[in-house]
Amino acid sequence: xxxxQLLYTCFRSIxxxxxxxLLTSLGVIIGVGSVIIMVALGEGSQRxxxxxxxxxxTNLLSxxxxxxxxxxxxxxxxxxxxxxxxxxKKLKDEASYAAAISGVTQGTFNAVGTQGNSSVQIxxxxxDYLIARSWPVDSGVFFDEEDLADRNRVAVLGRTTAKNxxxxxxxxxxxxxxxxxxxxxxxxxxxxxxxGMNGQDQDDVIMVPLDTAMTRLNNTRDINSITMSVVNKxxxxxxxxxxxxxxxxSRKIAESAAADFDIMNQADMIxxxxxxxxxxxxxxxxxxxxxxxxxxxxxxxxxxxxxxxRTREIGIRMAVGGRKRDILFQFLTESxxxxxxxxxxxxxxxxxxxxxxxxxxxxxxxxxxxxxxxxLFAALVGIFFGFYPARKAAQLYPIDALRxx
Numbered sequence: 567x568x569x570x571q572l573l574y575t576c577f578r579s580i581x582x583x584x585x586x587x588l589l590t591s592l593g594v595i596i597g598v599g600s601v602i603i604m605v606a607l608g609e610g611s612q613r614x615x616x617x618x619x620x621x622x623x624t625n626l627l628s629x630x631x632x633x634x635x636x637x638x639x640x641x642x643x644x645x646x647x648x649x650x651x652x653x654x655k656k657l658k659d660e661a662s663y664a665a666a667i668s669g670v671t672q673g674t675f676n677a678v679g680t681q682g683n684s685s686v687q688i689x690x691x692x693x694d695y696l697i698a699r700s701w702p703v704d705s706g707v708f709f710d711e712e713d714l715a716d717r718n719r720v721a722v723l724g725r726t727t728a729k730n731x732x733x734x735x736x737x738x739x740x741x742x743x744x745x746x747x748x749x750x751x752x753x754x755x756x757x758x759x760x761x762g763m764n765g766q767d768q769d770d771v772i773m774v775p776l777d778t779a780m781t782r783l784n785n786t787r788d789i790n791s792i793t794m795s796v797v798n799k800x801x802x803x804x805x806x807x808x809x810x811x812x813x814x815x816s817r818k819i820a821e822s823a824a825a826d827f828d829i830m831n832q833a834d835m836i837x838x839x840x841x842x843x844x845x846x847x848x849x850x851x852x853x854x855x856x857x858x859x860x861x862x863x864x865x866x867x868x869x870x871x872x873x874x875x876r877t878r879e880i881g882i883r884m885a886v887g888g889r890k891r892d893i894l895f896q897f898l899t900e901s902x903x904x905x906x907x908x909x910x911x912x913x914x915x916x917x918x919x920x921x922x923x924x925x926x927x928x929x930x931x932x933x934x935x936x937x938x939x940x941x942l943f944a945a946l947v948g949i950f951f952g953f954y955p956a957r958k959a960a961q962l963y964p965i966d967a968l969r970x971x
Contacts, residue, residue: 579872579900587904590868593861594908594947595915598940600854602916605936608847610929615839625665625799626698626832627806629792629813632825647817647826648788654692656816657792663805665797668695669789671779677772678744679731686727688745688772690779691793698795706739706754714775717782721750724769725758743772748782750774806831858943861908862951869901869955894956901952902945909944913937 581587631648654669661667671690676683689695693710696702709720721743723731728738735755742749750772759768780786796805806829819825920930 586868587907590865591861591904591908591911593857593864594905594944595861595912597854597856597858597861598909598912598944599915599919600857600912601851601940602913602932602936603919603930604850604854605847606916606920606930606932607923607928608843608850609931609933610924612840612843612847613931614929615843625796625802627794627796627802627809628830628832629794629809630828630830631790632827648790649792649813649827650787650789653813653816654789654792657794657809657812660812661794661805661809663796663798663801663808665795666694666697667792667794668692668698669776670695670791670793671776671784671786671789673779673784675745675783677727677731679738680741681733681737682731684727684730686730686745686770686772688774688779688783690776690783691773692776695773695793698793700795701759702757703754704757705736706752708754708773709775714777717778718775719748719750719778719782720753720775721745722754722756722773723752724756724767724771726767726769727772728755730770745772745774746783802831858947862905862947865901865904865948866951866955868904869897869952870958872900873897873955873958890961897956898949898952901956902948905944905948905952906941909941912944913940 629649649669651669654667658664658667668691673688674685675688677686677688692714693708696708703722704725706722708722709718712718713720723738723743725735728735731743732738732741738752739755741752743752744750756769756771756773774783776789780788794805794809796802810825810829813819813827814821814825817826917932920932923930
């Protein structure tokens with residue numbers, strides 16, 4: 567039997583029982599579709615997390631002050647080991663891998679504009695902060711070292727804040743905003759950043775000079791954190807170790823003692839997010855892959871039924887010269903075709919579902935490798951679970967098959 571005859575015979579047999587063939591492939595359809603959708607969701611969420619981390623800035627080190635515990639008898643006090651201007655200056659002077667460094671102090675204040683008021687995160691930063699965060703000014707200008715030294719009351723707004731307080735982006739430029747009881751002149755608008763790692767809107771922010779925030783808003787000399795960008799990704803680990811040594815020296819912390827600050831490496835954050843996402847994706851794909859095995863068992867079951875129903879047909883084929891190999895290939899090919907049909911329908915279903923999810927704002931990313939792998943696995947399922955029924959059909963004795971009622 568040549569290939570054309572084999573395929574014609576197989577398709578004629580499958581189409582003779584269309585509904586049963588479709589139901590037989592249903593397990594494979596669900597299995598392949600589920601695997602692709604789950605992996606697409608995992609890949610999509612991984613890319614979204616990476617994008618949000620990257621939106622924080624390029625080659626970023628975030629140095630956070632840590633809460634320390636002071637014990638005095640039965641009393642326990644928590645102290646926030648804030649940074650000082652001296653810490654930031656020493657880091658700027660001695661850090662050899664730094665591209666930009668800025669102290670950061672932040673708090674939430676009620677801000678009032680011409681069109682409304684809202685509770686907004688106020689960040690006191692230095693001019694290098696925008697370089698570290700790779701966050702350009704879209705309209706107007708950012709404050710400079712002179713504004714910082716003179717403690718000028720100037721502010722740069724995020725897009726969301728500008729809309730909330732002034733009814734529009736450009737309307738805010740040149741206006742005044744009241745933060746607490748202090749008025750600030752708006753000199754710039756930041757480019758939109760979107761949501762951050764925690765899902766918070768990064769554009770709902772007001773930035774003012776660090777010294778202005780410390781003296782006019784927070785009435786403190788404390789700096790909450792230090793943001794530092796590194797000149798090249800390959801120097802991230804070296805820059806982190808160097809920054810720790812400089813700050814230990816500045817804060818007079820012995821090498822053997824625990825530091826009262828933490829340094830978060832952006833590269834480590836991305837690697838951790840990738841590892842977590844890959845683990846979850848693998849787990850979800852493995853769970854969905856069980857459906858493929860169930861589908862394979864369904865194909866085996868139906869093919870065994872088909873062998874029983876077509877016993878006389880098999881006997882007639884053998885009686886007129888059909889070889890065992892031809893019978894084996896016929897039933898095995900039918901099994902593979904059923905499985906592949908289910909695989910292709912499952913792939914189509916997965917593409918449609920992912921398109922719908924993307925339209926709903928849920929990130930998905932379909933990998934061609936996973937699609938090809940799912941189709942190949944579907945074919946292997948057909949071969950593996952179809953071999954036993956095909957072998958059983960090929961081993962029938964012609965006389966016994968012809969006598970079968």
